[in-house]
Amino acid sequence: MTTIIEVEDLRKDFGPTRALDGVSLEVEQGTVLGLLGPNGAGKTTTVRVLATLLAPTGGTARVAGFDVRTQPDKVRSIIGLTGQYAAVDEKLTGHENLWMVGRLLGMSKRQAHERAEHLLERFRLSDAGDRQVRTYSGGMRRRVDLAVSLVGRPSVLFLDEPTTGLDPVSRLELWEVARELVADGTTVLLTTQYLEEADELADRIVVIDRGKVIAEGTADELKDRTGGRTLEVVVARRDQVGRAQEVLCGLAPPEGVRTDPAARTVAMPVDHDTALAAEAISALTAAEVEIEDFHLNRPSLDDVFLALTGHAAETGEHHDPGEEHGRRFHGPLPGGADELLTDRKAR
Template identity: 60%
Template sequence: MESTAVRVEGLTKSFGATRALDGVDLEIPAGTILGLLGPNGAGKTTTVRILTTLLRPDAGRAVVAGYDVVEQPQQVRRAIGLSGQYAAVDENLTGSENLYLVGRLYGLSRKAARSRATELLARFKLTEAAERPSKTYSGGMRRRLDLAGALVSAPQVVVLDEPTTGLDPRGRLDTWSMISELVADGATVLLTTQYLEEADQLADRIVVIDRGRAIAAGTADELKSQVGGERLQVVVSRPEHLPFAQQVLADVGIAEPQVEEHVRRVAAPVSGGTKALVEAVRRFDAEGVELLDVGLQRPTLDDVFLQLTGHLAEEETVEEPKKGRRSRRKDKNEGESA
């Protein structure tokens, strides 16, 4: 496999008057995780559909595992695994039968498909439920089964489209662990998510996409550095101490403090973090103001996203429009021609 597993250049796609993608560029080195971060409707799923040959771009070029997604779709499909936003499992089949079916569709022999199904069921902690219909599985179990299905062919590139949507915290942590294991085994992962913490935890590099455009790229630390330095935050024990706290942080900070009266919290960006912290604590002690909490915080990806886009990551932007019968027929024909 080439050193670059996925390369996207100038990708555009419109649905009627709505431009879902407007010249997106991406590059994913082999054996790494790229987090494609953005709110609902930003263009993440449209990008995934193009990279997995389910949709043709209007312009631009995309190469996955060395194959052009438009000119060599069959080769791309053999080289990738896909887990979409919703678990794509047959609820009337058992967990074992679901994975066996996928293996046979990929061209594995009966013996190899059964062996691979058994291996993946064990890896994803589904052995005890292997012979139960998947309709009896919990949401987290169906998600794990779907992720296992994406790995049946041992793909070079794994595309995960918001893989933890709808999972509880335990299921999300388990999925994060599984994604990390994929990369440790040599796979390359494209992870789309609107969960900033998820991108922070998993991605080697992050591309922020908003309204169909890639507006920033870098490591989590590089993106956070765009916001500025550290923030000093204090929580006072008594509401009447808020004005004093605001004055102290205005003196030691480099911008106007933010006050949250309902939780008695005051925060402000500072330079020379530790020095500012010590000076603030000294002044609070001298005045006899009790602090319930005090500390320095680095910017979060939430701060990055808010500064870059002007809105929170969970807010929706332009949705991909609902398609009528004519549009659906066109996409079906495109898929067949691919």
């Protein structure tokens, strides 16, 4: 494995504000690094420095061995950047956008045309290729934006919050493309504030907060830091939630048992003891509690983030469709993640 992105002690000040306060990270070639953190943590600043859009105040950043400060054109010729906003010309057609970038990269007219056609087809935009981008849906814009950043076949792709504001289907599509790119050997640096997204895509995760790296590792390693698994039971009848709670309190320390009457859920910590989970289900059945559903949940990255930073990861985007979508993967959290987080914080 070769290291393709090397960042060492990177600092960036905007006037009196310190956006990056000594960030160091490394990305191996052909892997996905998830740069995870809340709004304002320094994710986008890191990407902008690596994409040669911002000069760092201190420290070094190298992409494929090229220094972003002294060899920006070398860096630019091997990177692709897809930002939070679809950076395509709305008045040009999808084809024209792709063609233009191909021409700027030095392709002949025919080469640029062929590359544009290939990418349109690959991103299922062939039918819309001759329409102005301003007529595209949000998902199509992101696709064409991603296609534009792939015209020059970059070895390193920066995806800066690529799915922010996307509908769940488009999000899944984008994840799919990202996986294919990585399978083909592209290195991806993904920034996200969606814990689910980092969990889905990233080989390794670097968590940053207030311009500093506060943790790094695989998603599993990060989750292991916050402890064991939880058994969650969804009770069929609301009037049985109380009884289910009594049963579980008989099996585990009562302070660990959480109930949410509204969601009809009861949860207890089981750590790695699956036998305890089975015992709990049997005990509930014996007590004639009607069970609708149950799961063993590992801690979500939400929990990880809270444990690491002492504050919740979400910053005001509670109604983001992607977040709800993300939760579906882990099953419902008792009482919703927010409530759970506040609960833990209080304790």
